[in-house]
Amino acid sequence: MTFSQFLAMGGFGFYVWSAYAFAGVMVLINVVQPLIHGRKVWQTLRRDLDRAGEDE
Amino acid sequence: MGEFGGLACVTRLIKFTHKYGAPKRFYLLAGKLVPWFAALTALLMVTGLYLGLYWAPPDYQQGDAYRIMFVHVPNAWMSMMAYMAMAIFAASGYIWNVRLADMLAKATAPLGASFTLTALVTGSLWGKPMWGAWWVWDARLTSELILFFLYVGYMALQASIDDPRRAAHASAILAIVGVVNIPIIHYSVYWWHTLHQPASLTLTNQPKIYATMLIPLIVMSMAFMFFYLTMLCVRVRSEILLREQHTDWVRKLIRTRR
Amino acid sequence: MKGGLFHAMRAVFMRELLVFWRRSTEVMTALVFFVIVTTLFPLAVGPERHELMLIAPGVLWVAALLATTLSLNHLFASDYQDGSLEQLLMSPYPLSALVLAKIAAHWVLTGLPLALLSPLLAIQMALPTKAMGTLVGSLLLGTPILSLIGAIPAALTLGVRGGGVLVSLLVLPLYTPVLIFGAEAVAASAGQGFASVAHLSLLGAFLALALSFAPWASSAALRVSLD
Numbered sequence: 001m002t003f004s005q006f007l008a009m010g011g012f013g014f015y016v017w018s019a020y021a022f023a024g025v026m027v028l029i030n031v032v033q034p035l036i037h038g039r040k041v042w043q044t045l046r047r048d049l050d051r052a053g054e055d056e
Numbered sequence: 057m058g059e060f061g062g063l064a065c066v067t068r069l070i071k072f073t074h075k076y077g078a079p080k081r082f083y084l085l086a087g088k089l090v091p092w093f094a095a096l097t098a099l100l101m102v103t104g105l106y107l108g109l110y111w112a113p114p115d116y117q118q119g120d121a122y123r124i125m126f127v128h129v130p131n132a133w134m135s136m137m138a139y140m141a142m143a144i145f146a147a148s149g150y151i152w153n154v155r156l157a158d159m160l161a162k163a164t165a166p167l168g169a170s171f172t173l174t175a176l177v178t179g180s181l182w183g184k185p186m187w188g189a190w191w192v193w194d195a196r197l198t199s200e201l202i203l204f205f206l207y208v209g210y211m212a213l214q215a216s217i218d219d220p221r222r223a224a225h226a227s228a229i230l231a232i233v234g235v236v237n238i239p240i241i242h243y244s245v246y247w248w249h250t251l252h253q254p255a256s257l258t259l260t261n262q263p264k265i266y267a268t269m270l271i272p273l274i275v276m277s278m279a280f281m282f283f284y285l286t287m288l289c290v291r292v293r294s295e296i297l298l299r300e301q302h303t304d305w306v307r308k309l310i311r312t313r314r
Numbered sequence: 315m316k317g318g319l320f321h322a323m324r325a326v327f328m329r330e331l332l333v334f335w336r337r338s339t340e341v342m343t344a345l346v347f348f349v350i351v352t353t354l355f356p357l358a359v360g361p362e363r364h365e366l367m368l369i370a371p372g373v374l375w376v377a378a379l380l381a382t383t384l385s386l387n388h389l390f391a392s393d394y395q396d397g398s399l400e401q402l403l404m405s406p407y408p409l410s411a412l413v414l415a416k417i418a419a420h421w422v423l424t425g426l427p428l429a430l431l432s433p434l435l436a437i438q439m440a441l442p443t444k445a446m447g448t449l450v451g452s453l454l455l456g457t458p459i460l461s462l463i464g465a466i467p468a469a470l471t472l473g474v475r476g477g478g479v480l481v482s483l484l485v486l487p488l489y490t491p492v493l494i495f496g497a498e499a500v501a502a503s504a505g506q507g508f509a510s511v512a513h514l515s516l517l518g519a520f521l522a523l524a525l526s527f528a529p530w531a532s533s534a535a536l537r538v539s540l541d
Contacts, residue, residue, distance in 0.1 A: 006110070010120035015185050019178040020109075023127040026174045030167060030287055038294040045301050045310050202487045209484040216474045225538045226470045230484065233466055233531055237488050240520075244491035251498065 062137035065281065066144060077154055079296045080305050086289035093286035100279035108272035115269075121185045125269070128178040130277040131171045132196065134284060135203060136238075138168030142210070143235035150228035155299065156292075158224035161231065162214060163291035167284055169207035175200050195249035199242050206234045220299065322407045323415040330419030333392075344385040344424045345431065351377035352435040363440040370439035371449070371500035377435075378428050378453055379460060379493055383482050385424045386464040389416065390536070394472045403540055409533035417465050417529065425457025445504035448514070455517040456496040462521075462528035463488050469535035492520060 009016045108126035115122040142164040149157030176197065183192045191197075210227050217223035300306050334341050355373050356366055393399040402412055432453055433446045441449065467484035471477040499513035 009123070010114055012119060012121040012185050015121060015181045016109075016123050019124040019127055019181040020105075022177050022181075023131065023174050026170045027283065030170050030283075034287055034290045034294065038290060038297075041294045041298050042310065045297060045306070048301070049307060049310055202490055205483065205487045209480075209487070212480055212483060213470065213474075216471070216476055216480060222538060222541070226535065229466070229531060229535050229538065230470060233488065236527070237491075240491050241487065244494045248494045248498070 062133065062281070063140070066137065066141050077156055079156055079159075079300050080303075082156055083293055083296045086293050090286060090289045090293075093282050093289065097279055097282040097286050100275055100282060104272055104276035104279050107275055112268045112272050118186065121182065122269075124178055124182040126272050126276045128175055128182055129273060130280040131178065132175040132200060133277055134280045135168055135171035135175050135200065137281075138164050138171055138284060139203065139206065139231075139238070140235065142168060143231040146224070146228035146231040150225050150232075155224075156296075158220075158228070159292050159295045159299065160288065161228065162224065163288050163295060164284075165207060165211050165214070167287055167291075169204065169211065171280070171284075172200055172204040172207055176204060193249065193252075195246045198245045198249065202241055202245070203238070206238075210234070319407050319411055322405065323411055326402070326412050326415040327419045330416060331422070334419075334423050341385065341388065341423045344381040345427055347384055348377050348381040348428055348431065349435065351380065352438060356438060366440040367442065367504065370436060370441040371445070371497045371504060373439055374432060374436060374441070374449065375452075375456075375493055375497040375500065378432070378457065379489055381428060382424060382457060382460045382464060383485055383489075385420070386461075386468045386481050386485065387478050389420050389461075389465055389468045390472055391468075391477075394540075399472075399536070400540060403536065409536065410529040413465065413469075413533045413536065414525075414529040417461050417532070420465075421458050421461040425453070425461055429453035429457055441500070442504050445500055448503035448510045449500045451514055452496045452499045452510075452517060455514060455521055456492050459492050459517070459521050459524045460489060462524040463492075465528060465532040466535055469532045469539060472536075472539040492517070495520070 007013055007017070104126065108123055112123070114120045142161045145157045145164065146161035148154055149161060179194070179197045179200065180190055183194065183197070184190050210230055213230055214223050214227045217226060297306055297310075352374060355369070359365060359369065390399060393402070403409060405412060429450055432449050436446060436449055464481075464485050466488075467481045470484070471480050474480065495513045495516050499510040499517065502510040502513060
């Protein structure tokens, strides 16, 4: 099977690849967003702790 | 079929929760597990994609379009399992006042909603070439749509209540009511569908499943299951840090790490 | 002690009706909404009787459902604001029984009038006369279920910002089975399907289920909201 045949998916290429692309995007969002949020939480807590340390 | 495997996993998860009920212990354990879960997820995903998109032969009835099944079905299964898990975590947190269980429930919701949305969109993309319409009121898709509303409602309720304890317990009740209603909703929708479209094929009447189809399906399902576990751990760890920020162990952790 | 409980429930019930008497505009919203929606449909769809007849069971049921959803906010909100809800929580009687009395009063003030008014509106929607009985019957069985199930999100969202819209979102998935079977029962007796007795008995079963589950769940929800 050639690569262009693979892409065409027997004529259903648009549907198959859109479906997999959407699923992929959802997976990506669900990886990136929690990691970014986690980093923000860490930075905020770090900052609060440093500030509390200064006040002492 | 997949649901029973899922239930076994969830039961294991509950026992696991009980042992590691203290947030600190769970934080450390989850931290160790994430790399393993992530590696497994990546491995299973790549394998599944290869098997589903290349290795499995085209279907005699649906041609290559049936390959959408390998993303649609795992996401549909995970959307159901995640709701069950969410309800069990939430109920445990509510009944036994386990904060960690509340956090697990809260972390599961966006993942479950994503699975549901993916199931809906991929189902729609599968339906268009098969039945000619962008949306078919198929029994499974309609149930998924209602499930999506259940997830969104849960997250909206959580977001609208400021006090974390009240938010957790209120959404726990909602989740329990939802879980009790799901079989009723399923039955009603299924019945409604057969009544109005008796002759037409549905997405639930999938192409006759051969071994070549079953293997990629199972691999992809496991891939999404481990994906759920990976991101659940990541989310809960952030939540633990946030909720437990005033404890000694968290302060020490933040001071000493990067 | 049982006599005491019944008295307490009756007291709660009568108080609700009395409050309505003084604040009838709140409750009228549901009825007015019901009338408006069913009047608008023929205007939007066209007066062709055959078309109206086809959509009549669905339209009437959806309108009744939406009207009930609108009225759910009145179930606990005003009592929450003036503090009488907390009084109810401190009562020695089981909260689920008192909540049941409140829900019953709510139904008498919203669901019951909707059911009784429906034949008039059904005429507007060209519903065949033979289906009128089932229409009223399905609403008489269905609207209590809506009140019972609806009490749960109403209790969960007390004092929460965006409460009204949130209640509608929360309640929608839970209402779908009742809607499906209620509308189908009416469609069946209008001659578009099988006999409606099966649907009505299923609605009856839902009602029994809701009666046993909902008061308990809503009282748990009230405790969560008020602690």
